[in-house]
Amino acid sequence: MLTQSTNIMEEDYTFNHKHILGLEQLSANDITFLLKTAESFKEISTRQIKKVPALRGRTVINLFFEPSTRTKLSFEVAAKRMSADTFNISASTSSLKKGETLIDTARNLAAMNPDIIILRHSYSGSPGLLARHIKASVINAGDGTHEHPSQGLLDLMTVQEAKGTIKGLKVAIIGDIAHSRVAHSNIIGFSKLGADIFVAGPATLIPPGVNQMGATTCKTIAEAIDGADVVMTLRIQMERQSESLFPSVREYANHFGITPQVMRLAKPEAIIMHPGPINRGVELSPELADGPRSVIMNQVTNGVAIRMALLYSIMGGGES
Amino acid sequence: MKNTLLLNGRIIDPANNIDATGSILIEQGLINKVFLSPPPASVLEQCEVIDVSDKWIVPGLIDMHVHLREPGQEYKETIASGCKAAASGGFTGVACMPNTTPVNDGQEITSFILAKAAEAGHCRVYPVGAISKKSSGSELSEFGELKQAGCVALSDDGLPVMDSQLMRRALEYSGNHDTLLISHSEEMPLSANGAMNEGALSTSLGLRGIPHVAEEIMIYRDIALACYVGRPIHIAHISTRESVDLIRRAKAKGCQVTTETTPHYFTLTEEAVGDYDTHAKMNPPLRNSDDRLAIQEGLADGTIDAIATDHAPHADMEKDVEFDLAANGIIGLETSVPLSLALVRDNIISPSQFVELLAVNPARILKLNAGTLSPGTPADITVIDPGKTFTYSKESIVSKSKNSPFVDLNLQGKAILTILAGKPTYSERD
Numbered sequence: 001m002l003t004q005s006t007n008i009m010e011e012d013y014t015f016n017h018k019h020i021l022g023l024e025q026l027s028a029n030d031i032t033f034l035l036k037t038a039e040s041f042k043e044i045s046t047r048q049i050k051k052v053p054a055l056r057g058r059t060v061i062n063l064f065f066e067p068s069t070r071t072k073l074s075f076e077v078a079a080k081r082m083s084a085d086t087f088n089i090s091a092s093t094s095s096l097k098k099g100e101t102l103i104d105t106a107r108n109l110a111a112m113n114p115d116i117i118i119l120r121h122s123y124s125g126s127p128g129l130l131a132r133h134i135k136a137s138v139i140n141a142g143d144g145t146h147e148h149p150s151q152g153l154l155d156l157m158t159v160q161e162a163k164g165t166i167k168g169l170k171v172a173i174i175g176d177i178a179h180s181r182v183a184h185s186n187i188i189g190f191s192k193l194g195a196d197i198f199v200a201g202p203a204t205l206i207p208p209g210v211n212q213m214g215a216t217t218c219k220t221i222a223e224a225i226d227g228a229d230v231v232m233t234l235r236i237q238m239e240r241q242s243e244s245l246f247p248s249v250r251e252y253a254n255h256f257g258i259t260p261q262v263m264r265l266a267k268p269e270a271i272i273m274h275p276g277p278i279n280r281g282v283e284l285s286p287e288l289a290d291g292p293r294s295v296i297m298n299q300v301t302n303g304v305a306i307r308m309a310l311l312y313s314i315m316g317g318g319e320s
Numbered sequence: 321m322k323n324t325l326l327l328n329g330r331i332i333d334p335a336n337n338i339d340a341t342g343s344i345l346i347e348q349g350l351i352n353k354v355f356l357s358p359p360p361a362s363v364l365e366q367c368e369v370i371d372v373s374d375k376w377i378v379p380g381l382i383d384m385h386v387h388l389r390e391p392g393q394e395y396k397e398t399i400a401s402g403c404k405a406a407a408s409g410g411f412t413g414v415a416c417m418p419n420t421t422p423v424n425d426g427q428e429i430t431s432f433i434l435a436k437a438a439e440a441g442h443c444r445v446y447p448v449g450a451i452s453k454k455s456s457g458s459e460l461s462e463f464g465e466l467k468q469a470g471c472v473a474l475s476d477d478g479l480p481v482m483d484s485q486l487m488r489r490a491l492e493y494s495g496n497h498d499t500l501l502i503s504h505s506e507e508m509p510l511s512a513n514g515a516m517n518e519g520a521l522s523t524s525l526g527l528r529g530i531p532h533v534a535e536e537i538m539i540y541r542d543i544a545l546a547c548y549v550g551r552p553i554h555i556a557h558i559s560t561r562e563s564v565d566l567i568r569r570a571k572a573k574g575c576q577v578t579t580e581t582t583p584h585y586f587t588l589t590e591e592a593v594g595d596y597d598t599h600a601k602m603n604p605p606l607r608n609s610d611d612r613l614a615i616q617e618g619l620a621d622g623t624i625d626a627i628a629t630d631h632a633p634h635a636d637m638e639k640d641v642e643f644d645l646a647a648n649g650i651i652g653l654e655t656s657v658p659l660s661l662a663l664v665r666d667n668i669i670s671p672s673q674f675v676e677l678l679a680v681n682p683a684r685i686l687k688l689n690a691g692t693l694s695p696g697t698p699a700d701i702t703v704i705d706p707g708k709t710f711t712y713s714k715e716s717i718v719s720k721s722k723n724s725p726f727v728d729l730n731l732q733g734k735a736i737l738t739i740l741a742g743k744p745t746y747s748e749r750d
């Protein structure tokens with residue numbers, strides 16, 4: 001089953017990455033390969049016995065320095081479905097003292113001889129730092145405001161399923177682009193596969209140089225959503241208000257929240273996405289979040305399949 | 321003691337308008353005579369003769385902005401190790417910033433630094449005292465005491481003075497003691513928590529940016545205040561195009577402003593951050609290629625008076641961490657000469673300008689009896705081989721810390737003999 005799926009690719013293609021640090025490092029071919037591999041894994045989750053032996057005997061560590069429920073659970077489920085031995089280590093970043101952080105942890109983990117470390121960390125670039133200090137493969141499960149590659153891939157997979165293709169789609173990403181690693185990975189991933197990305201939000205939350213990443217900046221959300229195939233809105237962090245990045249939640253909801261009214265500007269068959277957890281009534285109206293155009297639950301389902309594909313691919317497709 | 325003769329070098333002494341082949345006679349630690357024609361046989365016979373054919377003989381180089389870390393952070397650098405690094409980089413004098421632990425805000429620390437430096441003996445050390453007590457930005461330190469103890473200037477480098485009223489008072493009061501203020505100009509609320517230059521690259525790396533305006537706004541404030549109260553000011557380590565422009569315009573208007581930049585700002589850009597390389601993390605941050613070009617233009621047209629290194633030693637454990645947590649700064653004493661000579665090779669500055677930037681002007685700005693090869697002055701002399709190539713390997717670094725983005729690069733141009741008051745402090749002669 002799995003070998004077949006890889007044969008869909010060009011003949012001389014091989015997935016050749018030891019670590020998954022970001023979508024930046026992956027080619028369009030790599031991404032297409034991962035999406036196809038994930039499609040084939042998705043079927044496993046519908047079986048009665050949801051387990052394949054692909055990673056039997058492998059050790060996977062979930063190393064989370066930031067609170068996370070869904071991403072951690074999703075990776076854990078994915079690793080278990082691949083029959084890997086999985087361990088969860090959570091540490092609050094606040095308890096870590098400067099100078100004795102990630103590298104000390106890496107040294108301790110090395111003693112356990114893990115094959116894969118899945119890292120969530122509040123500092124950008126930390127997965128690369130870990131990768132330089134440990135023999136295991138490292139998967140970035142979200143680093144600071146840098147990237148969240150597995151989320152980017154599952155979003156691509158969800159859109160591909162809904163639309164049949166990525167190329168040529170108009171994708172609107174609305175909200176806090178500056179602090180969103182999800183937005184960064186999506187901008188990179190969608191542009192690599194040929195979509196046109198439009199971003200909008202409070203100008204305080206649109207980072208400099210976002211155009212160089214492949215997105216077009218719009219002044220209003222209406223402009224971004226006009227004719228869109230995909231509307232993705234991002235979680236707004238309430239604490240940004242105290243940094244004067246937006247005046248109030250009410251003002252944000254009124255001007256940057258996705259409502260049925262503004263969705264009329266999108267294509268009739270446009271889908272709505274959100275990386276979760278949603279502030280219903282702030283960045284997204286409840287009726288849209290739970291309505292027929294929402295693919296938010298598909299995102300969650302695809303998350304497990306994508307993460308299975310990532311674990312499988314960096315282990316060389318199951319060969320030992 | 322036998323006299324020394326530096327024979328047949330290219331003497332570059334802009335203060336005396338000399339750029340010619342010649343020889344220098346050193347006697348009793350002083351420059352005795354400069355020969356621009358072959359010295360008489362009688363002189364040759366009486367001297368230890370050092371043949372420096374094809375080498376440059378220049379006034380001892382002065383780095384007006386270094387961090388020697390002692391007292392308080394001796395694991396990064398000591399006055400002795402920093403001075404030894406300075407000598408091996410061709411320097412005979414360094415001005416050390418006050419952000420030690422405790423801060424150099426009184427005569428006790430200043431005297432301690434001078435005593436340690438005298439004990440080490442590799443290099444002259446010119447302490448810079450703090451503008452405010454503990455550099456906390458709230459009360460002026462005792463300028464008179466600091467000056468009497470031997471401080472050549474005052475600065476709250478690293479912890480810049482945010483309060484404009486305090487800065488104004490400091491500038492006013494500096495007149496009573498004829499002390500120079502050196503400003504690390506940075507509008508902290510704009511740069512807060514920033515890790516690199518703000519722009520497309522900081523966005524794509526997910527690192528918080530430091531906008532170039534954070535530097536420029538404060539440079540403008542500092543120049544405006546200095547002009548208003550009619551006092552000189554020296555702006556430290558400028559890194560942006562607009563900073564160069566602000567200073568160029570202020571000089572044209574007759575303000576008493578001087579400035580320095582560092583080799584990393586005219587050599588590197590923010591691209592050096594690459595894959596979160598913490599050896600490219602400093603404050604101000606590396607900027608873009610247009611800024612780098614503007615810095616080079618400022619050096620070429622004389623807007624920028626001095627090249628200083630902002631030598632900032634840090635231990636490996638302070639750099640081998642997440643980028644956000646990494647300490648700011650790099651060491652620079654042993655790479656300043658080759659990196660600055662690259663500007664000469666690229667025809668951006670002349671050999672004379674090189675000497676002005678690294679010796680003449682730092683001495684003038686800090687009012688030091690140095691920076692010339694005039695007979696009668698202390699024989700602080702640097703002999704440079706502009707053609708010598710070497711690999712800047714970690715093992716070869718003299719400084720106690722090894723935090724440099726230039727490690728393992730092949731560099732060209734090197735001090736091969738450093739002479740302090742007539743005695744060699746560094747020598748590569750066989």
Ligand SMILES: [Zn+2]
Nearest residue numbers: 477478504556
């Ligand atoms: Zn500084």
